[in-house]
Amino acid sequence: MPAQPPAPATVNRAHARTSLRACLEVFLVFLRLGLSSFGGPAAHLGYFRTEFVARRGWLSEAAYADLVAMCQFLPGPSSSQVGMAIGVLRAGYGGALAAWLGFTLPSALLLMGLALSVLQQAHGVSGEVVHGLKIVAVAIVAQAVWGMARSLCQGLVRQAIAAAATVAALLMGGALAQLAIIVTAALAGWLILKSLPAKRLEDLPPTLSRRTGAACLLLFLALLAGIPVLAAWHPAPWLQLTSIFYRVGSLVFGGGHVVLPLLQAELVPTGWLDKDVFLAGYGAAQAVPGPLFTLAAYLGVVMSSWPNGVAGGLLCLAAIFAPSFLLVIGLLPFWDSVRRNGPMQAALAGVNAAVVGLLLAALYQPVWTSAIHSLRDLLVALAALTALMYLRMPSWAVVLLVVLAALLPGLASLN
Numbered sequence: 001m002p003a004q005p006p007a008p009a010t011v012n013r014a015h016a017r018t019s020l021r022a023c024l025e026v027f028l029v030f031l032r033l034g035l036s037s038f039g040g041p042a043a044h045l046g047y048f049r050t051e052f053v054a055r056r057g058w059l060s061e062a063a064y065a066d067l068v069a070m071c072q073f074l075p076g077p078s079s080s081q082v083g084m085a086i087g088v089l090r091a092g093y094g095g096a097l098a099a100w101l102g103f104t105l106p107s108a109l110l111l112m113g114l115a116l117s118v119l120q121q122a123h124g125v126s127g128e129v130v131h132g133l134k135i136v137a138v139a140i141v142a143q144a145v146w147g148m149a150r151s152l153c154q155g156l157v158r159q160a161i162a163a164a165a166t167v168a169a170l171l172m173g174g175a176l177a178q179l180a181i182i183v184t185a186a187l188a189g190w191l192i193l194k195s196l197p198a199k200r201l202e203d204l205p206p207t208l209s210r211r212t213g214a215a216c217l218l219l220f221l222a223l224l225a226g227i228p229v230l231a232a233w234h235p236a237p238w239l240q241l242t243s244i245f246y247r248v249g250s251l252v253f254g255g256g257h258v259v260l261p262l263l264q265a266e267l268v269p270t271g272w273l274d275k276d277v278f279l280a281g282y283g284a285a286q287a288v289p290g291p292l293f294t295l296a297a298y299l300g301v302v303m304s305s306w307p308n309g310v311a312g313g314l315l316c317l318a319a320i321f322a323p324s325f326l327l328v329i330g331l332l333p334f335w336d337s338v339r340r341n342g343p344m345q346a347a348l349a350g351v352n353a354a355v356v357g358l359l360l361a362a363l364y365q366p367v368w369t370s371a372i373h374s375l376r377d378l379l380v381a382l383a384a385l386t387a388l389m390y391l392r393m394p395s396w397a398v399v400l401l402v403v404l405a406a407l408l409p410g411l412a413s414l415n
Contacts, residue, residue: 022091023098029056030083030102034290037103044079044291052086059086070335073348075252076324077293080104084328088208096325104321107290108297112313114284115301132406133283134276134371136399139384140286141260141363146389148356157192158353161185165357169261170365178262179251181354189350190343208333216330220323224250238307238315241272245296245319258355259293259320261362267299268366277302279370287399296320380405 029051037047045068052058059067071081080103087099153162165181172180227246231239244266252258260282267273281298288294300316301308307315372378384402387393 019091019094023094026087026091026095027098027102030087030099031105032102033083034103034106037289041077041079041291045082048079048082048086058090066335070331071328073344074324074327074331076249076327077252077291077321080291080293080321081324081328084324085332088329088332093329096329100321100325103290104294104317107285107288107294108313108317110288111281111285111294111298112301112310115281115298115313116309128403128407131371131377132403133280133399134367135283135377135381135406136286136384136402137279137283137367138363138371138381139388139398139402140283141359141367142381142385143388145356145359145363148352148359152349152352153356158349161188161350161353162357162360165354166360167357169358169361178265178358181358182251182351185350185354186347187350189353190347193346193349208329210333213330213333216326220250220326220330223322223326237305241300241303241307241312241316242319245300245316246322249293249320250323258359259295260367261358263295263299264362264366272303272305273299274304275366275370279366283399293320 033044033047033051037044049064053061053064067082067085068078071078071085074081080100083099083103084096087095087097089095091098149162153159165185168181169178223246227239227243231243244263248259248262248266252262264275264278268275268278278299281295281302285292285295285298294317296316296319297313300312300314301310303312306312372381380402384398387398387401
C-alpha cells in the first residue's frame with residue numbers, strides 16, 4: 001500500500017517551524033553583529049562579508065557584492081539594508097525583520113537609555129560631556145567627508161557638483177533646499193556624466209515576486225506623498241514626527257552621516273529639539289555599535305514635547321527605517337535590470353557627489369561652529385581625527401577619550 005502524502009496542515013506546521021528556526025538563526029547572528037560592529041557602514045559591510053560569505057557561506061562573493069551594489073543605489077542606511085536583504089534571502093520577510101531587529105536593537109537601547117538620562121536632567125547633559133561629544137562629531141564627520149570624497153568625487157565634474165552642493169547648502173538652509181540640491185545633482189549626473197557598463201554579476205535567488213516588489217515600491221511612494229498630506233490635514237504631533245523621520249529615511253543618500261544635516265534642518269529650527277542635545281546625541285551614536293540611524297531613537301526620546309520618551313523613540317526609529325524595508329523588498333526582484341541601466345547609474349553618481357557637498361556643509365554648520373571655540377578645541381579635534389584616520393582607533397574609543405579630555409578642566413577645578 002503506497003505511503004500517504006502528509007496532510008496539508010502537517011506540511012504547513014513543518015514549514016512554519018522551519019521558517020521560525022531560520023528567522024531565529026538570522027536574529028541571533030545579527031544580534032551578535034549588532035553588539036560588536038563598531039566603525040560605521042563601511043566597517044559593517046566588512047563584518048557582514050566575513051560572517052556570511054567567508055564563515056557561513058550563506059552567499060557567494062559575487063552575490064554579496066550584488067547586494068551591496070543594490071543598497072548603495074538606494075537612499076537610507078546601506079549596511080542595515082544589506083542586512084535586511086541577507087535576511088530576506090535566508091528566511092523571507094520574517095528574515096528581513098529579524099536581521100533588522102538583531103542589528104539595530106543594541107544601539108537603539110543604549111541611545112534610548114542615554115536619552116532618558118537626558119530627560120531626567122531637564123534636557124541637559126553636563127556641559128563638559130556635551131562639548132566633548134560635539135568635538136568628536138567634528139572629527140568623525142571630517143573623516144566621513146574625506147573618505148566619501150575620495151571614492152565619490154573622482155574627476156572634475158563630480159568635484160564641481162560637490163562644490164556647488166556645498167555652496168548651495170550653506171546659502172540655502174532647510175530640508176527642501178537639500179532635496180532640491182539632490183534632484184539637481186541627479187539631473188546633472190544624468191546629463192553630463194558617462195556611466196561605465198555595469199559588470200554582470202551572479203543572479204540572486206528569486207525569493208520574491210515582481211508583483212510583491214511593485215506593491216512595496218508603490219506603498220513606499222504612497223506613504224512618502226501621503227503622510228505629509230495627512231499631517232497637514234490633521235497636525236497631530238505624532239503624525240508630524242512620523243512625516244519628518246519617514247521623509248528623511250526616504251531621502252538620505254550616502255549613509256548615516258548624511259542624516260545629520262537633514263534631521264538638524266527638520267528638528268532644531270522648528271523647536272522640536274535643542275541644538276546642543278541634538279549634537280550630543282550624534283556624538284554618542286559614534287560610541288555604540290550598529291547603524292547610525294538609531295540616532296532616531298535618541299531623538300524621539302528627548303523631543304521637547306509629546307510624543308517623547310520611550311514611545312517617541314520607538315515611533316521615530318520605526319519611521320526612519322520603514323522606507324528601507326519597503327525599498328529593499330521592492331527593488332530586489334528588479335535589481336538585475338536596474339543595475340545595467342547606464343543613465344540611472346550616471347544620475348546616482350551625481351547624487352553621490354552632491355551628498356559629499358551636503359556633508360561638507362554640515363561639517364561647517366552646525367558641527368564646526370557649535371564645537372570649536374578655542375585653540376584647545378581645535379587641537380582636541382585634530383587629535384581625534386588623527387586617531388581615527390592614522391592610528392585607526394575604533395570610534396567608540398575616540399569618543400570616550402575626547403569626552404575625558406573635555407572633562408579634565410572640570411575635574412581640575414574641583415581640586
